[in-house]
Amino acid sequence: MRRLSLTARLGLLFMLALTAALLSAGLAFQHLSRQHFESLDHHVLLEKLHATQGVIGALNDVAELDSVRPQLHALLGAHQELRALLIDADGRVLFAVPEGARLPEARRVASGRLWLWQDGERLLRGMTSRVPLVGRAQGLTLLLAVDVTHHEAFFAELERWLWIALAVCALLSAGLGWLVARSGLRPLREVTQVAATVSARSLKERIPAQAVPVELRPLVTSFNGMLERLDESFVRLSNFSADIAHELRTPLTQLMTHTEVVLGRARSLEEYQEALYGNLEDLKRMARMIDDMLFLAKADNGLIVPERQPVALHQLTAQLLDYYRLLGEDAGVELSQDGSGMIDGDAGMLRRALSNLLSNALRYTPAGGCIRVHIDGGDGRVRLSVENPGPGIPAEHLGRLFDRFYRADPARREGGGHAGLGLAITRSIVEAHRGHIRCESANGLTRFELEFPAAQ
The missing domain is CATH 3.30.450 (Beta-Lactamase)
Incomplete structure (x- = not known):
């Protein structure tokens, strides 16, 4: 019907x-x-x-x-x-x-x-x-x-x-009511027309809220906000796609060039083995990049659900520092830790997030510097900070530091086998634990601060 x-x-x-x-x-x-x-x-x-x-x-x-x-x-x-x-x-x-x-x-x-x-x-x-x-x-x-x-x-x-008058008035009021309703719903039809014309190329269009009645302004404001969020998401998706293409094209080009050079003439068994080992390193880096992107895709869709087990952050940090101290000795960098705190979460995911921060800090800390990890709790929250000296990050880059493939400047560039996904993965893990992460950089010191709900 x-x-x-x-x-x-x-x-x-x-x-x-x-x-x-x-x-x-x-x-x-x-x-x-x-x-x-x-x-x-x-x-x-x-x-x-x-x-x-x-x-x-x-x-x-x-x-x-x-x-x-x-x-x-x-x-x-x-x-x-x-x-x-x-x-x-x-x-x-x-x-x-x-x-x-x-x-x-x-x-x-x-x-x-x-x-x-x-x-x-x-x-x-x-x-x-x-x-x-x-x-x-x-x-x-x-x-x-x-x-x-x-x-x-x-x-x-x-x-x-x-x-008789009632019948005539009923007919007239029906026509008048239809005209009044149609006139009153004109802003709603305008919203519908704009929605019908929205595409990937017209996400910049907005409906002027001043020209609509007060009752429809919340709807128009919500619709404009939705368009703005879609526009931002589309831009991020486009940039992400371009970054993926760029990041995958580089190792693929290296593999193709290296393979063409190796096949250019007959070589010995040892030379072929050495070429295959080189290709394997590039393939492993590509595999890690793909795994990281899959992890972020699952996190964006709420598919990453951490376990809820008591985790002692000071113990977890101590285990990681034992590993990174060996690397720090080679680079002339010290690592220290103080404080303690308990949260409910997934130890494996938290270990991965902290490992990304420590690896990042170790990469940019000059020889003779010291990486400090501080843990404290209060008001039902637990805070963990990782602080290291080194090249500062300009303030205009701090807001996008956790975007995928984003690099602040060549001084902070993730080189070698790093594709610029570590901080994005860290943020996804922290948010999956109902926490927050932020970065401060001033006076030659860079500090990442993580905040979690305390263990119940």
Whole structure:
């Protein structure tokens, strides 16, 4: 089943709301009009009743009624739509206006309340009351009724026009609601048009938020933010693809050139073996690069889930420093450690992250320098810093230092078998452990600081 469009639904709701409001107003007007006319009829009947009681109430006997008959005719006969009956205790009609007027037998019991009676095509509203006589214990019964047929005709005509007006207003409000909804949803259609034209070449386009209603500004702001994030991701992906191509092209070119030179003429077995060993080193470097890129791809998609085991960072660091001290002795670099801390995490992944930082620090620390590892904890956090002297990193490069294949400058260039993925892998491992990493470089000192939640 095909669902109505948002414009049609808003127009329909507008029509229903307006129709309901008009219907309520019409019914309320009709009800108030009925009450008004009924109040007028009640007032007329009470006025005639009190006047009649004043004329008849002074009589001592029914026989004296003839003396006030002209007054009763003048009082009750002047109203063309009024019927009046005066009845004694035996049910005899003593006075009637007009002559031969009749009223229902069931209404001849005094009640003091208004009643309705249908007399053929005429509708009467009346009142019954007891009129006492001075000289008799039992008084007379007075029935007064007003012809309200014209009232009912007015209400029937009013109801007919009410339904006609309601139908016309419903149709007009449906069209007006559709136009209003369509006009109000124009900014939403503009957002849709921009979204439909978005491609890799048009990610720079933005929707101006000032030209849309207040209700749609959060949507437009979110959409523009999404385009900005997509643009940044696309740029990073394009740069990443270019970096991959560049990094893989270099060893492949070396392999091809080396192989072509070796095959250029006949060589001895030892020369072939030496050439194959050289090719194997390049292949291993390419394999490491591919493994690193796969690790980063899994980390970006949330597929790297570290184990949650208690890890003593000071013990893990001490084990790594035992290995790197051997390398540091050859380069004339010292390594020191102080502090302790416990976190929940994956020891293997943390070892890889710290190894990248120590390897990086050892590569750029000049002879005679000292690499310091400091661990401390507090406020439910554990912080580990790796500090080394050496060439500083310009401030404009610190924000992109953890991007893939990014190199700050030739002085910090990862040469040899390093493709520029170590710091990116380190950041992915730290973030997988719900931690943060940052770098500071000033006054000839470079420090990487890692922060983790403390062990529970």
